[in-house]
Amino acid sequence: MHKLVLIRHGQSQWNLDNRFSGWADVDLTAQGIAEAQEAGRLLQEAGYSFDVAHTSLLKRAVRTLWHVQDTMDLMWIPVLTDWRLNERHYGALTGLNKAETAAKYGDDQVKVWRRSYDIPPPPLDRATNESVHDPRYATLDPKDIPDTECLKDTVARVMTYWHELLAPAIRTGQRVVVAAHGNSLRALVKYLDGISDDDIVELNIPNGVPLVYEFDAELKPLRRYYLGDAAAIEAKMAAVANQGKAK
Numbered sequence: 262m263h264k265l266v267l268i269r270h271g272q273s274q275w276n277l278d279n280r281f282s283g284w285a286d287v288d289l290t291a292q293g294i295a296e297a298q299e300a301g302r303l304l305q306e307a308g309y310s311f312d313v314a315h316t317s318l319l320k321r322a323v324r325t326l327w328h329v330q331d332t333m334d335l336m337w338i339p340v341l342t343d344w345r346l347n348e349r350h351y352g353a354l355t356g357l358n359k360a361e362t363a364a365k366y367g368d369d370q371v372k373v374w375r376r377s378y379d380i381p382p383p384p385l386d387r388a389t390n391e392s393v394h395d396p397r398y399a400t401l402d403p404k405d406i407p408d409t410e411c412l413k414d415t416v417a418r419v420m421t422y423w424h425e426l427l428a429p430a431i432r433t434g435q436r437v438v439v440a441a442h443g444n445s446l447r448a449l450v451k452y453l454d455g456i457s458d459d460d461i462v463e464l465n466i467p468n469g470v471p472l473v474y475e476f477d478a479e480l481k482p483l484r485r486y487y488l489g490d491a492a493a494i495e496a497k498m499a500a501v502a503n504q505g506k507a508k
Protein backbone atom coordinates (compact mmCIF):
# COMPACT_ATOMS: atom_id res chain seq x y z
CA MET A 262 0.00 0.00 0.00
CA HIS A 263 1.23 3.51 -0.86
CA LYS A 264 1.18 6.41 1.61
CA LEU A 265 1.57 10.17 1.37
CA VAL A 266 1.97 12.61 4.27
CA LEU A 267 0.78 16.22 3.95
CA ILE A 268 1.55 18.89 6.56
CA ARG A 269 0.26 22.44 6.63
CA HIS A 270 2.91 24.79 8.05
CA GLY A 271 2.83 25.63 11.77
CA GLN A 272 1.35 28.91 13.00
CA SER A 273 2.80 31.89 11.10
CA GLN A 274 3.10 35.46 12.37
CA TRP A 275 0.16 36.48 10.18
CA ASN A 276 -1.92 33.51 11.35
CA LEU A 277 -1.33 34.90 14.86
CA ASP A 278 -2.14 38.46 13.72
CA ASN A 279 -5.15 37.09 11.75
CA ARG A 280 -4.02 38.61 8.46
CA PHE A 281 -4.49 37.20 4.93
CA SER A 282 -1.10 35.82 3.90
CA GLY A 283 -1.29 34.28 0.43
CA TRP A 284 2.09 34.77 -1.27
CA ALA A 285 3.46 37.12 1.44
CA ASP A 286 6.54 35.40 2.84
CA VAL A 287 5.83 35.49 6.58
CA ASP A 288 7.75 33.33 9.02
CA LEU A 289 6.67 30.92 11.77
CA THR A 290 5.98 32.01 15.34
CA ALA A 291 7.52 30.16 18.31
CA GLN A 292 4.24 28.20 18.50
CA GLY A 293 4.53 27.39 14.79
CA ILE A 294 8.03 25.98 15.33
CA ALA A 295 6.77 23.89 18.26
CA GLU A 296 3.89 22.57 16.09
CA ALA A 297 6.33 21.57 13.34
CA GLN A 298 8.56 19.78 15.86
CA GLU A 299 5.52 18.01 17.32
CA ALA A 300 4.48 16.90 13.82
CA GLY A 301 7.96 15.37 13.36
CA ARG A 302 7.74 13.69 16.75
CA LEU A 303 4.31 12.19 15.99
CA LEU A 304 5.53 10.89 12.62
CA GLN A 305 8.63 9.33 14.14
CA GLU A 306 6.67 7.79 17.00
CA ALA A 307 4.27 6.24 14.46
CA GLY A 308 7.22 4.73 12.54
CA TYR A 309 7.19 7.00 9.47
CA SER A 310 10.26 7.82 7.42
CA PHE A 311 10.63 9.60 4.07
CA ASP A 312 12.73 9.30 0.91
CA VAL A 313 11.92 12.73 -0.51
CA ALA A 314 10.27 15.96 0.62
CA HIS A 315 8.40 18.66 -1.31
CA THR A 316 7.57 22.16 -0.22
CA SER A 317 6.65 25.62 -1.52
CA LEU A 318 8.82 28.70 -2.06
CA LEU A 319 7.47 30.30 1.14
CA LYS A 320 9.52 30.18 4.33
CA ARG A 321 6.66 29.18 6.67
CA ALA A 322 6.34 25.88 4.79
CA VAL A 323 10.09 25.47 4.19
CA ARG A 324 10.89 26.05 7.86
CA THR A 325 8.11 23.69 8.95
CA LEU A 326 9.68 21.02 6.76
CA TRP A 327 13.14 21.75 8.22
CA HIS A 328 11.84 21.18 11.75
CA VAL A 329 10.05 17.99 10.73
CA GLN A 330 13.24 16.73 9.06
CA ASP A 331 15.42 17.77 12.00
CA THR A 332 13.15 16.11 14.55
CA MET A 333 13.12 12.90 12.46
CA ASP A 334 16.89 13.02 11.78
CA LEU A 335 16.13 13.26 8.04
CA MET A 336 17.95 16.50 7.18
CA TRP A 337 19.76 14.60 4.41
CA ILE A 338 16.84 13.61 2.19
CA PRO A 339 16.28 15.44 -1.12
CA VAL A 340 13.96 18.43 -0.92
CA LEU A 341 12.17 19.88 -3.95
CA THR A 342 10.74 23.41 -3.71
CA ASP A 343 8.17 24.64 -6.20
CA TRP A 344 5.87 27.66 -6.55
CA ARG A 345 2.98 25.34 -7.44
CA LEU A 346 2.80 24.31 -3.76
CA ASN A 347 2.56 27.97 -2.64
CA GLU A 348 -0.45 29.24 -0.74
CA ARG A 349 -3.36 30.42 -2.90
CA HIS A 350 -2.66 34.07 -3.89
CA TYR A 351 -4.90 36.36 -1.82
CA GLY A 352 -4.87 39.30 -4.23
CA ALA A 353 -5.75 42.69 -2.78
CA LEU A 354 -6.73 41.08 0.55
CA THR A 355 -3.08 40.18 1.25
CA GLY A 356 -1.99 41.72 4.55
CA LEU A 357 -5.51 42.76 5.66
CA ASN A 358 -6.88 41.62 9.00
CA LYS A 359 -9.54 38.92 8.44
CA ALA A 360 -11.89 39.98 11.28
CA GLU A 361 -11.66 43.66 10.26
CA THR A 362 -12.39 42.67 6.65
CA ALA A 363 -15.42 40.71 7.87
CA ALA A 364 -16.60 43.72 9.92
CA LYS A 365 -16.35 45.85 6.76
CA TYR A 366 -17.75 43.48 4.11
CA GLY A 367 -19.65 40.91 6.21
CA ASP A 368 -18.84 37.37 7.36
CA ASP A 369 -20.56 35.85 4.31
CA GLN A 370 -18.50 37.82 1.78
CA VAL A 371 -15.27 36.94 3.58
CA LYS A 372 -16.27 33.27 3.60
CA VAL A 373 -16.80 33.49 -0.17
CA TRP A 374 -13.34 35.01 -0.61
CA ARG A 375 -11.72 32.50 1.75
CA ARG A 376 -13.47 29.28 0.86
CA SER A 377 -15.51 29.41 -2.36
CA TYR A 378 -14.26 27.27 -5.20
CA ASP A 379 -14.33 29.69 -8.08
CA ILE A 380 -14.70 33.25 -6.79
CA PRO A 381 -11.30 34.96 -6.35
CA PRO A 382 -10.57 37.87 -4.00
CA PRO A 383 -10.18 41.26 -5.73
CA PRO A 384 -6.88 41.29 -7.67
CA LEU A 385 -3.73 43.22 -6.90
CA ASP A 386 -2.78 45.92 -9.40
CA ARG A 387 -0.06 44.41 -11.56
CA ALA A 388 2.10 47.46 -10.80
CA THR A 389 2.00 46.71 -7.06
CA ASN A 390 2.42 42.93 -7.35
CA GLU A 391 5.87 42.40 -5.79
CA SER A 392 6.02 38.76 -6.88
CA VAL A 393 6.59 39.95 -10.46
CA HIS A 394 10.05 41.24 -9.39
CA ASP A 395 10.81 38.56 -6.81
CA PRO A 396 13.85 36.48 -7.89
CA ARG A 397 12.25 33.28 -6.62
CA TYR A 398 9.69 33.56 -9.44
CA ALA A 399 12.20 34.65 -12.10
CA THR A 400 11.94 31.36 -13.99
CA LEU A 401 8.15 31.63 -14.34
CA ASP A 402 6.43 32.97 -17.37
CA PRO A 403 5.12 36.33 -16.04
CA LYS A 404 1.60 35.33 -17.08
CA ASP A 405 1.78 32.46 -14.58
CA ILE A 406 2.39 34.89 -11.68
CA PRO A 407 -1.13 35.56 -10.36
CA ASP A 408 -2.60 38.86 -9.16
CA THR A 409 -5.23 36.83 -7.29
CA GLU A 410 -6.41 33.21 -7.26
CA CYS A 411 -9.55 31.29 -6.39
CA LEU A 412 -9.27 27.70 -5.20
CA LYS A 413 -10.02 26.50 -8.75
CA ASP A 414 -6.86 28.28 -9.99
CA THR A 415 -4.89 26.72 -7.15
CA VAL A 416 -6.26 23.25 -7.95
CA ALA A 417 -5.06 23.67 -11.55
CA ARG A 418 -1.44 24.35 -10.60
CA VAL A 419 -1.33 21.85 -7.72
CA MET A 420 -2.67 19.17 -10.08
CA THR A 421 0.19 19.70 -12.53
CA TYR A 422 2.57 19.14 -9.59
CA TRP A 423 0.70 16.02 -8.50
CA HIS A 424 0.79 14.49 -11.97
CA GLU A 425 4.39 15.48 -12.80
CA LEU A 426 6.15 14.84 -9.49
CA LEU A 427 4.12 13.48 -6.60
CA ALA A 428 2.10 10.67 -8.19
CA PRO A 429 5.04 9.19 -10.16
CA ALA A 430 7.24 9.16 -7.03
CA ILE A 431 4.54 7.54 -4.88
CA ARG A 432 3.85 4.94 -7.61
CA THR A 433 7.49 3.86 -7.61
CA GLY A 434 7.30 3.26 -3.85
CA GLN A 435 8.95 6.45 -2.62
CA ARG A 436 7.84 7.67 0.80
CA VAL A 437 6.86 11.28 0.20
CA VAL A 438 6.15 14.17 2.59
CA VAL A 439 4.71 17.50 1.43
CA ALA A 440 4.85 20.64 3.62
CA ALA A 441 2.55 23.29 2.19
CA HIS A 442 -0.36 25.61 2.97
CA GLY A 443 -4.01 25.67 3.99
CA ASN A 444 -5.37 26.28 0.51
CA SER A 445 -2.77 24.48 -1.62
CA LEU A 446 -3.49 21.42 0.54
CA ARG A 447 -7.27 21.98 0.29
CA ALA A 448 -6.72 21.92 -3.48
CA LEU A 449 -4.90 18.59 -3.31
CA VAL A 450 -7.40 17.06 -0.87
CA LYS A 451 -10.30 18.21 -3.10
CA TYR A 452 -8.77 16.41 -6.05
CA LEU A 453 -7.71 13.24 -4.19
CA ASP A 454 -11.03 12.77 -2.37
CA GLY A 455 -13.26 14.03 -5.19
CA ILE A 456 -14.85 16.65 -2.90
CA SER A 457 -17.57 18.70 -4.62
CA ASP A 458 -17.24 22.45 -5.25
CA ASP A 459 -19.92 23.03 -2.59
CA ASP A 460 -18.53 20.73 0.08
CA ILE A 461 -14.95 22.04 -0.17
CA VAL A 462 -16.22 25.31 1.37
CA GLU A 463 -16.42 23.61 4.79
CA LEU A 464 -12.96 21.98 4.70
CA ASN A 465 -10.32 23.62 6.91
CA ILE A 466 -6.81 22.23 7.36
CA PRO A 467 -5.19 22.66 10.80
CA ASN A 468 -1.66 24.05 11.22
CA GLY A 469 1.21 21.66 11.82
CA VAL A 470 -0.70 18.36 11.91
CA PRO A 471 0.39 15.40 9.72
CA LEU A 472 -2.38 14.27 7.35
CA VAL A 473 -1.81 10.72 6.10
CA TYR A 474 -3.23 9.29 2.85
CA GLU A 475 -3.28 5.58 2.13
CA PHE A 476 -3.67 4.63 -1.56
CA ASP A 477 -4.26 1.49 -3.57
CA ALA A 478 -1.95 0.60 -6.48
CA GLU A 479 -3.87 3.01 -8.77
CA LEU A 480 -3.39 5.81 -6.22
CA LYS A 481 -7.06 5.77 -5.34
CA PRO A 482 -7.33 6.96 -1.71
CA LEU A 483 -8.38 4.21 0.69
CA ARG A 484 -8.21 6.25 3.89
CA ARG A 485 -7.10 9.63 5.16
CA TYR A 486 -6.48 10.57 8.78
CA TYR A 487 -4.65 13.09 10.93
CA LEU A 488 -2.01 12.00 13.45
CA GLY A 489 -2.50 13.39 16.95
CA ASP A 490 -5.20 14.14 19.47
CA ALA A 491 -8.58 14.16 17.69
CA ALA A 492 -10.22 16.76 19.98
CA ALA A 493 -7.25 19.14 19.69
CA ILE A 494 -7.28 18.76 15.88
CA GLU A 495 -11.05 19.49 15.72
CA ALA A 496 -10.47 22.61 17.84
CA LYS A 497 -7.69 23.75 15.50
CA MET A 498 -9.91 23.28 12.42
CA ALA A 499 -12.74 25.24 14.07
CA ALA A 500 -10.29 28.03 14.96
CA VAL A 501 -9.21 28.28 11.30
CA ALA A 502 -12.87 28.47 10.19
CA ASN A 503 -13.58 31.22 12.74
CA GLN A 504 -10.67 33.45 11.68
CA GLY A 505 -12.88 35.03 9.01
CA LYS A 506 -15.65 36.16 11.35
CA ALA A 507 -16.12 39.72 12.55
CA LYS A 508 -16.26 38.41 16.21
Ligand SMILES: O=C(O)[C@@H](CO)OP(=O)(O)O
Nearest residue numbers: 280281282283348375443
Ligand atom coordinates in the same frame (compact mmCIF):
# COMPACT_ATOMS: atom_id res chain seq x y z
O1 LIG B 1 -4.08 33.77 4.92
C1 LIG B 1 -3.90 32.78 4.17
O2 LIG B 1 -3.12 32.78 3.22
C2 LIG B 1 -4.70 31.51 4.42
C3 LIG B 1 -3.93 30.51 5.21
O3 LIG B 1 -3.34 31.02 6.35
O4 LIG B 1 -5.82 31.88 5.16
P1 LIG B 1 -7.29 31.35 5.00
O5 LIG B 1 -7.44 30.23 6.01
O6 LIG B 1 -8.10 32.56 5.39
O7 LIG B 1 -7.54 30.93 3.60
